[in-house]
Amino acid sequence: MRKLHSVTQPSAQGWLGTSGSATQQIINKTLRIEVPVDKFPNFNFMGRILGPRGNSLKRVEQITGCRVMIRGRGSIKDTVKEEKMRDKPGYEHLNEPLHILVEAELPANVIDNHLNYARKILEDLLKPPVDDTFDDVKEAQLRELAILNGTESPAHLLMTPFNNPGMKRPKTRQ
The missing domain is CATH 3.30.1370.10 (K Homology domain, type 1)
Incomplete structure (x- = not known):
């Protein structure tokens, strides 16, 4: 070969x-x-x-x-x-x-x-993955599977603040 x-x-x-x-x-x-x-x-x-x-x-x-x-x-x-x-x-x-x-x-x-x-x-x-606690490929594949299964919408995943590490979670009143 x-x-x-x-x-x-x-x-x-x-x-x-x-x-x-x-x-x-x-x-x-x-x-x-x-x-x-x-x-x-x-x-x-x-x-x-x-x-x-x-x-x-x-x-x-x-x-x-x-x-x-x-x-x-x-x-x-x-x-x-x-x-x-x-x-x-x-x-x-x-x-x-x-x-x-x-x-x-x-x-x-x-x-x-x-x-x-x-x-x-x-x-x-x-x-x-070098770090057993985080596997970016597996995470992306699981996200894709969630979209395919209809448990997550692509728009929801794009708009979530958790995709941008610089953004903080919005405060909510109780």
Whole structure:
């Protein structure tokens, strides 16, 4: 597997045909990112990568133009089903440690930028919080889930004084 080094946010210009050559060669590349479950066995990497209703993973795919697939031991939520599928054709990856495959089929002049950008986002998601009492990614995902479930409205979350640490809670009379 080829290692990619530079990380830049990909630009849609060029591979959509706006300023690039229409005859640009389309290539397919895949990169593998190991999930550090051995270093952090109690951390919920699957939940962190997927996010509420799979939205975090979908967002990475949408932003980068790459396909993201979670593979390996622990990639199937139901452990009994995973054990049954382990040696069946197409499920050989279940014998490997948990990992992420990022696949792109894009013009040669932009594919590395897209893959690097996906790698950067995913590696940031795979970093457990330094402080166990505060996890900004998990907090944002829980807020998103509350919005999706209808228990919080997006307008309410934007207007709350608790989103701005410089604001104080308004005093109320009793």
